[in-house]
Amino acid sequence: MPGRRGEGRHAKAWIEGVACSLDAAVEAALARLRESRHPLFAGLGCDMDGTRSLVRLARRVGASIDHLSSTATGLELAVARDMGSFFTTPGEAVARADTLLVLGSALDGTGTELLDRVFETAPKLAARGAPRRVIWVGRPLKGKARSSRLEITSLQVPASQIATLLAALRARLAGRPVGKASISASRLQAVVEKLREAQFGVAIWCSPPQEVLAIEALTGLVRDLNGHTRFSCVPVCAADNAAGVAMALTWLTGFPSNIDFSQGQPEHDPWRFDAARLARSGEADLALWVSAYRDHWPDWADEVPMIALTSRSDGARRPHALVQIAVGTPGVDHDTVDYSSASGHLAFRRATARETIPSVAAVVDRFCAALIEPGKALR
Amino acid sequence: MIRLAGGRVIDPAHGRDEIVDLWIEGARVVAPPPGGRADENFDVAGKIVMPGAIDIHSHIAGANVNTARLLLPEYHRAHLVRPTRTPLTELGWSTIETGRLYATMGFTTVVEPAIAPHTALHAHLELADTPIIDKAILAVLGNDDFLLSLMREKEGEGAIRDYVGSMLASSRALGVKVINAGAAMAFKHNVRSFGLDDVVPTYGVSSRAIVSALQQAVHALGVPHPLHVHCNNLGLAGNVETALETIAAFDGLPIHLAHLQFYSYGTEGKRGFSSAAARLAEAVNKATHLSIDVGQVMFGQTVTVSSDVLRQFAATGFAHPRKSIIIDGDSNGGGIVPIAYRKSSFTNAVQWAAGLELFLLIEDPRRVFFTTDHPNGAPFTCYPELFALLMDRNLRAAWLDALPKSTLAVTTLPSIAREYSLFEIATMTRSAPAKLLGLSDRGHLGEGALADVAVYHDLKDRAAMFRAAHLVLKNGEMVVRDGDIVRELPGKTLSVTPSYDRAVDRRLDDYYESLYGMSRGLFVVPPEAPGFLGAFEDVPCAT
């Protein structure tokens, strides 16, 4: 493709740990890709361009493809897929939410970037003039959130009891009795009243996979609240452009993760097409590992022959990788589009230090150029 | 040079329906060269040759569509445990399949009509990954605090025009759509129903006023496509009154009403639900400032993907399967609600009949456009069946026989004898949409036209004919042969860049920083965003 961003003038590459030219590394990688019976594309820590190029290549070589956070992202998406849900954006949470229901167990007490924003600002579009209400569920709230702009209710329960607590709130909202709960009946009732009084409430969480039950309970609670008032959700997403990669995989294949192209049509199966399983079982005979945002390796790195496109940090060389090519950091070394946790949408970012080394897309497009005739209809 | 020899060329823009050779050089249609020799010669004698088809309203990309893909993986073709064959399982859920399937049917340009400006970048990436066909988006405005505040503060037409110009430029859209104007904002204030004269809480601005302001702004900017309107009260019994009022209210300037079938309901009959399409068609025939598309319902499983969040929330109780996603976007909304239209359902049968009535009773095929509001009325893969229904009254009669008898009492469809000709089909799907969108080099086969050409077998079975084209050329390149994709080239995305006073950009910069604590740059689509240069093509505005 003409004009692809981040062609890179200062490439760094190694074949079996020995420094070589980018051209030599690309040739060596191509030889491996050509002879592989079942390649696995894993990590997928890259921007939208990288993901789109990787899918083109996966279609050509019949690879399986799996993002490193697919388990967490997949479980969270599964709740929305099975139950439906209500979603809003970080922008609406900041500008409009008069009430925040925060599942704090996985969020650090000092707050993520979004929590800082909602704690430090007043909702300018809120219909209700009162201070922003925060209902904090989980482990105790530390540090920052002591602003006079906030009215905080803290419900301290262990992570394992969050789902039960949310179910109890849901029952009280429906006027049903609840049995023994970790929070007193009057306290529960007071919280239900606050939720009901919200004119536009937002639930915020960051879910580790073990909290699927809590997310299900929360989804049900938010749905019921919309019978009375307006309430919606903002999940805080995993790193390494997990949300962006899931979006691109969805539009390119219909599925957010764990996809295989060996039968031509994309197939999806979270178990069969799990990277660790494919690598360890020997079903995959070659891995293309991609981690452009940080120097990070899978714990199965030495169990399958590997081509690695890795973050540029020096000294990241892995002697065991067959081929390793250093790639630029999106938004630093090359212009990029990836998921912005600030806006909750895909966004374009200009490079801050332009084109020192190639982008994932630039390297993968070289593979594609060698393996795919331009314009050829795949399948 | 390519010659398509001896085909029946149907080119309504030039009033042509004749046996003639078509010559193509590079990406363009050219005059027959004197003593001409073709490098490639295709004998298309006995075949039908038309310009590539243009779909003005099909939800094929963007954040809401992608959410629908996530919600309904069971309807993806390759899903492991999928339901029995339905139009939705035949549908390419992916962008790749979307481009390929459209091309296979001879479509070469498709407009995605509902993109919130804040998700425009996402939509453009999806469109860049939709191969073969050219694309465009319409930017959804009318529910955002900035615009409503301009109106509340009575800042005047100039301010609104500059704002609309800026949003078109930053989102790289071809035109503007307004969806249940003001309702997405009202829904954030817990309003649950919203009509033309309802007022958005805290802004004191009516739906009518928003539509009017946007209609004027689009016109003043010289955007070729008139304001594209999704009216209030979609899907409700008796909503024909809303549609009639809307037609009457905005008669000063051109306007396009989307998926009118969903507003063609009366309250007659035992069940208080009837087709009022005949009344509506009569009003459309008289209103020459107006164009409409139908939003035909076809039977089967599908999913509704709409930015009319207030309406979608109300529909969640009817979801099938029983799950929905409701989105309160930054300055818009959205709802994804799956639905099954059943032949045995009286309501669905009335909807089906009402759509066909609109097609058949609106006299001028240049003002009625071919849509199923994909995927809301039916997936676009149903188009061939729908062409066949329009062209064959006996086929319609056979379908009517299979519907609940009570349907017949509340629709005029059984009495309609009209059958579309191929010329009328070509008008509705080729020449008219090109004109409506301001695309002067497509939708026709005159000299200099883009060589987007579809060649069909002239089959008695019109559905089979339109399902798989014999040949399709895109920009003069063969992309389909005998219903198979042979080239998968990237298409372009068409957009306008109207001129406006750039002072509004600086004002918007400040607005985003102060309201959201975010840079407006996060929402701007630079030309290189799709990952390669030349992804966009400019469509000129009137000056």
Ligand SMILES: [Zn+2]
């Ligand atoms: Zn629509």
